[in-house]
Amino acid sequence: MSYNPSEIEAKWQKIWSEKGAFEPLDDKSLPKKYILSMFPFPSGRLHMGHVRNYAIGDAMARYYRKQNYNVLHPIGWDAFGMPAENAAIKHGRHPKDWTYSNIDYMRKELNTLGLSFSKTREFATCDELYTKWEQEFIIKMFEEKLLYRESTTVNWCEDCHTVLANEQVEEGCCWRCSNEIQLKEMPGYYINIVKYADELLEDLKLLEGKWPSQVLAMQSNWIGKSQGLEFAFKFSPDSKEKLENKFEGFEVFTTRSDTIYGVTYTALAPEHPIVKALIKNELLNANVAEKITAMGNMTEIERAKADKEGYDLGIRVNHPLTGEEISVWTANFVLASYGGGAVMSVPTHDQRDFEFAKQYDLPLKFVISGGSNENEAYTGEGELINSDSFTGMKNMEAKAEIIKYFEEQGLGKGTTNYKLRNWGISRQRYWGAPIPFVHCDSCGLVAEKVKNLPIALPEDVEITGEGNPLENHPTWSKCVCPNCGEDARRETDTLDTFVQSSWYQFRYATHPDKWNSMGIDRDDVNYWLGVDQYIGGIEHAILHLLYARFFTKALRDLGFIENIKEPFDNLLTQGMVLKNGEKMSKSKGNVVDPDPLIEKYGADTARLFTLFAAPPQKELEWNDSAVEGAFRFIKKLYDRKSKVISNFMPTIDQTTLNKEEKIARAKVYEALKKSTDVYEKSFAFNTLIAACMEALNALDKQKNEQVWSEGMYILLHLLEPITPHVCAELSEELFSSENLANKIEIIEEVFVQDTVTLGVSVNGKRRGEIEVSSTASKDEIVEEAKLTVAKWLDGKNIVKEIVVPNKLVNL
Helix, strand or coil, X not given: CCCCHHHHHHHHHHHHHHHCCCCCXXXXXXXXXXXXXXXXXXXXXXXXXXXXXXXXXXXXXHHHHHCCCEEECXXXXXXXXXXXXXXXXXXXXXXXXXXXXXXXXXXXXXXXXXXXXXXXXXXXXXXXXXXXXXHHHHHHHHHCCCEEEEEEEEEEECCCCEEECHHHEECCEECCCCCECEEEXXXXXXXXXXXXXXXXXXXXXXXXXXXXXXXXXXXXHHHCCEEEEEEXXXXXXXXXXXXXXXXXXXXXXXXXXXXXXXXXXXXXXXXXXXXXXHHHCCCCCHHHHHHHHHHHCCCHHHHHHCCCCEEEEEEEEECCCCCCEEEEEEECCCCCCCHHHEEEECCCCCHHHHHHHHHCCCCCCCCECCCCCCCCCCCCCCEECCCHHXXXXXXXXXXXXXXXXXXXXCCEEEEEECCCCCEECEECCCCCCECCEEXXXXXXXXXXXXXXXXXXXXXXXXXXXXXXXXXXXXXXXXXXXXXXXXXXXECCCEECHHHHCCCHHHXXXXXXXXXXXXXXXXXXXXXXXXXXXXXXXXXXXXXXXXXXXXXXXXXXXXXXXXXXXXXXXXXXXXXXXXXXXXXXXXXXXXXXXXXXXXXXXXXXXXXXXXXXXXXXXXXXXXXXXXXXXXXXXXXHHHHHHHHCCCCCCCCCCHHHCCHHHHHHXXXXXXXXXXXXXXXXXXXXXXXXXXXXXXXXXXHHXXXXXXXXXXXXXXXXHHHCCCCHHHHHHHHHHHHCCXXXXXXXCCCHHHHCCCEEEEEEEECCEEEEEEEEECCCCHHHXXXXXXXXXXXXXXXXXCCCCEEECCCEEXX
């Protein structure tokens, strides 16, 4: 019979489903592997990026099952979020209906790929039972003061009508819709992730060599730890009086305490309270005040791209050591989110400060030797000059001494600062997990009682895209205070969807029988975690991966888990799937739908193509002819079943084989030898597939039926994690599936060949090749090489003879 992928794949998918073939075992005495791919948002259809991600994880899961590991390989749905709500607005469908119908469709698509996911562990993050336990975590964070509410300036997306965390702003735009972000003052809920900044930074060391170095660097830079000096600039008497004695001065943080004597001006962020007071009290020129306000409304990204701009505020501070009066400016390069929104400026030793000083003709004062060029800042090392009693010290050594002096004099202190900001988790949308708090006129902000969870979303809402549907609902927000029993109002903000994806790895690990009674089972989690291999896109390096690491540490401290420092032991970031050199997207019209591909060629072809076209970490360019090539290889493999005569692994006497038979056997075992490194370390599936293709070609060049039987036995074993349906079919027919159950040992003697082929070069240019005995001496090899390339040696003297064993001869 000819190869019929649709028939074969339907057969095996039914068998696997009926047997529950991919469910993890309850026996915790077994060695385990937890293989996890980042779960999808149920947008409606799978794309080739999904296929690639899940084919990688599935190959690993299937491989480890054959190595007798207890394997947890789950899938679920990252189901809350703005796209569902936006789709409801566009199509007039309820977000819940839209979401769950998409899940049903995409689940069928996943099944057609033959992915070995656990079916019993599947859930959607919008399930009320998932929300219940998540709300309990949030309440516990609130009780332990890890979560708080305050009014701050936030990133607001007018298109999505919601707040975004700093990590969700990409080049000044919303990460979801690319709409330009506005800054807006409003109350919100924040998780104190900065409390864990040191641990998050320190534990990156545990992931070195296990996570891509690029991801580790991105997280380290985002946390942005810096150590330095914190002190206050005090206002001069006149300035203090001008500000109606409401401000004594302002705090600054600097990593360059060694340059303290070089300060010639200070600068405040345009949204700094002192600047706002000057504007409110009309102490600045109206035109200047208007420009400063506009500057303050720009996002941090926009300011970073803009030309330097600033204004003299007409107030002065005194230098803390010299008493000298120093001007105070507002500047667009000063950010309210870092160092309190105030900086000391040393233009001679900081290029940014230098450019600003030159632009506004501000004074320069050199305090480190080696820097006297008035055309640029000197940022190198040297001895201090013009620095009072510290003059003559090495500037790097002087940092600690100057901090010590500030502390002794009561002027300041050594401190640590971070670029990382606390995580704003409030979203002003309907389709999200309700934040489980109540506003009471008597009691203030009160957490809901755990016994009343989950606080579920009302389904009878009108979603128009204008405002928060929960605020507009006539009754949902009305409740009683859990504390005093008086009338109160339920919180209408919902949780950032990244909260849901921060703990889902623990939910998968918890046995489904316990899902009603607990969110996370510690015994189950201690067995399964950390995730042995996590697979997903590098675009989640800061957002999801940082939040998941934080949640692990927070849940540990809150008592929900124990003994787990990091959620994901190993991380593989797969490259994007491109078409015509661009990332596939609906807006560009270059999306390849896997459904027609599977219908025409089969799921095994789709899987094989995505794993063969490029290494997993690299971008994959879509190629129709390569898809057809993958199909032809599978068909060829299937067609060669007639060559097999033995229904078990034959025992072969290597000494009885001819040259072609030995080469074919060696190619098969070369692929087997490569497989362990590929599946457990390099994930270079393309090289393993190429080795299998070479082996099949080599088998085709010989006719020994025993060699064919052994070769197919091994190749089906190697390819089953990649193309499971056809391998399961052939293995059942030819070997009673024995080759998929047993580990295959490498026979080293197959690599010993009677002859070797060497390339021959003259002056480094290849001119031919020779075949010599594998035991030939160097002299014998050189003589044979000379005969083969004699015409290129005519009239020449040989001055050097190089023999690289088993590779080449160069004369």
